Amino acid sequence: MKILGTVRHWLFLGSGFAASLTIAQGVSAEEMPVYSSEATAQPEVATHGMVTSRTTLATQAGLDILKDGGNAVDAAVTVGFALAVTCPQAGNLGGGGFMLIHDAKAGETVAIDYREKAPLAATRDMFLDEEGKVDKELSRYSHLSAGVPGTVAGLALALDKYGTISLKEALAPAIELAEDGFPVNQDLYASLVLGKERLSGSPEAMEMFYHEDGTPYQVGETLRMPELAKTLRMIAKDGPAAFYQGPIGEALVADMEEHNGIITHEDLEKYRPSIREPVEGNYRGYDIISMPPPSSGGIHIIQIMNILEGFDLHAMGSGSARTVNTMAEAMKYAYADRSKHLGDSDFEPVPVDWLLSKDYAAEIRAKIDPDKSTPSSEILPGEAPHEGIDTTNFGVMDEYGNAVVNTYTINFSFGSKILVPGMGFFLNNEMDDFSAKPGVPNAFGLIGGEFNAIESEKRMLSSMSPTLVMKDGRPFLISGSRGGSLIITATLQVLLNVIDHDMNVAEAVSAPRMHHQWLPDILMLERGFSPDTIEILEGMGHEVKVGRAMGTTNSIMFKDGIFYGAGDPRNPDTAALGY
Numbered sequence: 001m002k003i004l005g006t007v008r009h010w011l012f013l014g015s016g017f018a019a020s021l022t023i024a025q026g027v028s029a030e031e032m033p034v035y036s037s038e039a040t041a042q043p044e045v046a047t048h049g050m051v052t053s054r055t056t057l058a059t060q061a062g063l064d065i066l067k068d069g070g071n072a073v074d075a076a077v078t079v080g081f082a083l084a085v086t087c088p089q090a091g092n093l094g095g096g097g098f099m100l101i102h103d104a105k106a107g108e109t110v111a112i113d114y115r116e117k118a119p120l121a122a123t124r125d126m127f128l129d130e131e132g133k134v135d136k137e138l139s140r141y142s143h144l145s146a147g148v149p150g151t152v153a154g155l156a157l158a159l160d161k162y163g164t165i166s167l168k169e170a171l172a173p174a175i176e177l178a179e180d181g182f183p184v185n186q187d188l189y190a191s192l193v194l195g196k197e198r199l200s201g202s203p204e205a206m207e208m209f210y211h212e213d214g215t216p217y218q219v220g221e222t223l224r225m226p227e228l229a230k231t232l233r234m235i236a237k238d239g240p241a242a243f244y245q246g247p248i249g250e251a252l253v254a255d256m257e258e259h260n261g262i263i264t265h266e267d268l269e270k271y272r273p274s275i276r277e278p279v280e281g282n283y284r285g286y287d288i289i290s291m292p293p294p295s296s297g298g299i300h301i302i303q304i305m306n307i308l309e310g311f312d313l314h315a316m317g318s319g320s321a322r323t324v325n326t327m328a329e330a331m332k333y334a335y336a337d338r339s340k341h342l343g344d345s346d347f348e349p350v351p352v353d354w355l356l357s358k359d360y361a362a363e364i365r366a367k368i369d370p371d372k373s374t375p376s377s378e379i380l381p382g383e384a385p386h387e388g389i390d391t392t393n394f395g396v397m398d399e400y401g402n403a404v405v406n407t408y409t410i411n412f413s414f415g416s417k418i419l420v421p422g423m424g425f426f427l428n429n430e431m432d433d434f435s436a437k438p439g440v441p442n443a444f445g446l447i448g449g450e451f452n453a454i455e456s457e458k459r460m461l462s463s464m465s466p467t468l469v470m471k472d473g474r475p476f477l478i479s480g481s482r483g484g485s486l487i488i489t490a491t492l493q494v495l496l497n498v499i500d501h502d503m504n505v506a507e508a509v510s511a512p513r514m515h516h517q518w519l520p521d522i523l524m525l526e527r528g529f530s531p532d533t534i535e536i537l538e539g540m541g542h543e544v545k546v547g548r549a550m551g552t553t554n555s556i557m558f559k560d561g562i563f564y565g566a567g568d569p570r571n572p573d574t575a576a577l578g579y
């Protein structure tokens with residue numbers, strides 16, 4: 001009886017037709033999810049595998065691969081290329097990112113770092129004007145703003161080492177979408193409206209995305225990208241060489257030469273993604289595995305969790321003023337440390353073990369009063385002991401026990417807004433993630449130090465945090481987000497909401513978020529916190545700003561043989577689909 005009621009509820013209350021069908025067909029009464037009709041938000045549910053990304057079309061492309069017997073890496077790489085078409089504001093060929101892969105057979109998790117690199121000719125002061133001030137136009141919208149792209153090499157490496165299908169097969173859905181066209185979704189339309197002023201500087205971009213009268217393609221209109229289809233075909237035929245040594249690179253370098261850019265053939269030829277060991281921690285019996293430098297994300301998620309482990313967040317309650325204040329305090333210390341100690345560990349001695357240690361977390365915890373805010377001016381980065389506006393996340397879990405979570409970006413929406421002529425894709429403006437001048441905030445208000453100064457071939461510090469939570473040796477939860485500095489805290493809150501507040505993954509993603517990044521000394525809240533909670537937080541000493549949505553996450557949870565997926569309600573087309 002109860003079960004029938006539950007099934008009906010799912011049918012009508014919008015976890016989607018596929019989920020309802022899966023329950024009806026694939027899950028016996030005993031296996032019915034523990035998260036059921038009492039939940040305030042329903043995840044997508046499936047028994048074989050799950051894919052989640054920012055567009056339904058890319059998610060569906062990945063799901064088709066899983067259904068054909070492909071593994072999570074096959075599906076993830078397919079999604080990555082499909083997003084380069086269906087989400088051109090963030091999905092990309094001209095950017096970079098990070099992919100975490102849990103290989104069930106080998107029992108290991110690896111991190112693929114395909115972050116962009118500073119070109120060989122980059123110099124520390126390249127974005128400073130004559131008065132020594134940071135020239136933001138140069139660091140964000142010029143050819144100099146682009147780092148050497150890593151996406152094509154990174155996705156190809158992941159597939160080659162951990163996948164089972166060919167690059168050609170992984171590219172096929174993207175090529176089809178670009179060639180035949182796809183209906184513009186709300187998300188892309190909104191980005192085109194917002195991006196028009198900048199994009200109108202490029203006749204090629206105007207021709208691609210706008211009608212002759214200057215209006216963007218409308219929601220539901222078919223957008224075709226023949227040039228991008230051609231570029232994808234070249235990669236399908238000749239592999240990454242088409243990009244790094246072939247016609248795509250030729251076009252990129254020629255454009256650089258024409259516009260005072262500095263990316264050369266040598267830069268492209270030398271670019272290699274790195275396979276790194278992820279950072280690891282544990283939190284209340286769960287293993288947390290995430291991205292190491294040059295991302296700051298993994299380190300600070302684990303550091304904040306280490307600090308919070310000493311507080312009973314469950315008893316303090318989700319969204320209560322004490323919980324929000326305690327989290328904000330932990331975040332302030334972490335972001336203060338980020339400003340000094342984080343950078344590309346291939347170049348700088350990032351004190352990873354110290355930042356991840358339970359002892360250092362305990363030192364910070366001792367300074368935190370759950371009922372009082374410490375002004376950021378009184379918080380300084382710790383002293384390490386001496387020793388030697390657009391991103392997108394996606395994830396896949398498969399029936400073989402593999403999991404992939406990936407975040408990649410071209411930094412801003414449409415990156416630098418510069419299209420590689422004739423190739424149909426945008427160049428990133430990731431060079432702005434370096435500290436152009438130590439102490440001067442970047443586009444996300446993040447302050448960086450010497451460790452993140454510009455240097456030839458260095459990778460710029462990132463906040464991207466694809467994260468995997470393991471329970472009893474098996475993937476339990478994957479999550480990641482977009483949102484610059486908000487990525488770390490948005491991803492963290494999905495984890496805490498599941499682990500501490502017993503939320504299902506859809507609830508964990510939907511719950512209102514908070515964020516503090518040390519500087520500016522402002523506690524940011526999404527709408528949805530109660531006025532009396534805000535009053536208490538102000539009484540604790542916080543300057544509170546209630547405002548825009550923070551982060552867009554994609555998450556999948558695996559529990560008792562069932563996959564639960566959730567896109568993010570903050571983004572209209574983000575989807576989780578399973579079978």
Ligand code: DON
Pocket residue numbers: 389390391409410411412430433461462463464482483484485487
């Ligand atoms: O790597 C980083 O941390 C930034 N470039 C990410 C930018 C971003 O998330 C913008 N998106 N919403």
